[in-house]
Amino acid sequence: MATALITGASNGIGLALAHRLSADGNDVILVARSVDKLQALADELSARHGINAQVIGQDLGYEGAAEELMAALGDQRVDMLINNAGFGEFGTFIDADMKRLNQMVQLNVAALTALAHAMGRRMVAQGGGQILNVASIAGFMPGPGAAVYYASKAYVLSFSDALNYELKGHNVHVTTLCPGPTDTGFASAANAEASAAFKWPMLSSLDSLVDYAYDSLKAKRGVSIHRWLIKVMAFAVRISPRFIVNAISAHSIGFKR
Numbered sequence: 187m188a189t190a191l192i193t194g195a196s197n198g199i200g201l202a203l204a205h206r207l208s209a210d211g212n213d214v215i216l217v218a219r220s221v222d223k224l225q226a227l228a229d230e231l232s233a234r235h236g237i238n239a240q241v242i243g244q245d246l247g248y249e250g251a252a253e254e255l256m257a258a259l260g261d262q263r264v265d266m267l268i269n270n271a272g273f274g275e276f277g278t279f280i281d282a283d284m285k286r287l288n289q290m291v292q293l294n295v296a297a298l299t300a301l302a303h304a305m306g307r308r309m310v311a312q313g314g315g316q317i318l319n320v321a322s323i324a325g326f327m328p329g330p331g332a333a334v335y336y337a338s339k340a341y342v343l344s345f346s347d348a349l350n351y352e353l354k355g356h357n358v359h360v361t362t363l364c365p366g367p368t369d370t371g372f373a374s375a376a377n378a379e380a381s382a383a384f385k386w387p388m389l390s391s392l393d394s395l396v397d398y399a400y401d402s403l404k405a406k407r408g409v410s411i412h413r414w415l416i417k418v419m420a421f422a423v424r425i426s427p428r429f430i431v432n433a434i435s436a437h438s439i440g441f442k443r
């Protein structure tokens with residue numbers, strides 16, 4: 187079976203994917219800052235499924251962090267990289283703490299890119315592999331009231347789609363997962379719980395999202411959008427005038443001028 191390295195495995199989507207992958211007999215390398223949570227998860231997964239579960243405690247929100255993770259990993263083989271760790275910050279751009287915005291760009295953009303680079307090279311050299319980059323429906327549109335987060339996910343979507351095209355000939359497949367709002371710790375960490383985006387009918391259950399994500403990995407899908415409602419939104423954004431997209435996006439985030 188394969189070995190999957192999962193960033194942001196201590197909670198939400200990453201944690202649920204760790205359960206799915208190990209239930210299918212894959213070894214897992216669990217990465218996040220909360221080492222105690224990761225160790226408890228590793229113990230549970232190895233006891234339940236008889237797989238090898240390893241923990242690497244790593245903050246990925248500063249320059250050079252991805253390189254530290256690669257050093258901690260050494261020359262261990264990784265067949266699947268799940269580039270999932272990320273966070274959002276809802277609020278007016280000029281009122282936001284610039285230090286926190288920098289951490290977001292480091293985590294959502296720079297660390298994801300550096301890990302895809304290091305792992306992509308290794309996967310080509312070893313004859314194949316898979317990368318799942320977690321973008322968002324936010325990647326399809328501007329987000330007044332969460333401008334940097336939406337822009338970070340637009341980067342992930344564009345970058346991952348291109349990378350899939352580049353690497354396919356080397357038997358390395360890149361899936362870009364674009365969840366809509368999903369019931370995890372994300373909304374409270376982003377101060378987004380009051381937004382319309384995190385209410386019915388927009389909110390997805392974590393189980394259905396992760397079922398879909400896991401199917402997408404197995405099917406080696408490229409851009410992978412969960413739920414018809416979210417697919418329709420992603421399509422509508424492409425054919426609608428920018429000012430309308432901005433206005434609807436701002437409304438769903440809860441931003442008022």
Ligand SMILES: NC(=O)c1ccc[n+]([C@@H]2O[C@H](COP(=O)([O-])OP(=O)(O)OC[C@H]3O[C@@H](n4cnc5c(N)ncnc54)[C@H](OP(=O)(O)O)[C@@H]3O)[C@@H](O)[C@H]2O)c1
Nearest residue numbers: 194196197198199219220246247272322367368370371372
């Ligand atoms: N939930 C949604 O509505 C939604 C929608 C679209 C896209 N997404 C994307 O899905 C991904 C996972 O989010 P989630 O919903 O599962 O959120 P979550 O429940 O808040 O989990 C976030 C994970 O990222 C880790 N993390 C946060 N900061 C980190 C850092 N500096 N270094 C290393 N790990 C860090 C956290 O672990 P520690 O705190 O232990 O480090 C945690 O394991 C994110 O990229 C998010 O943007 C989420």
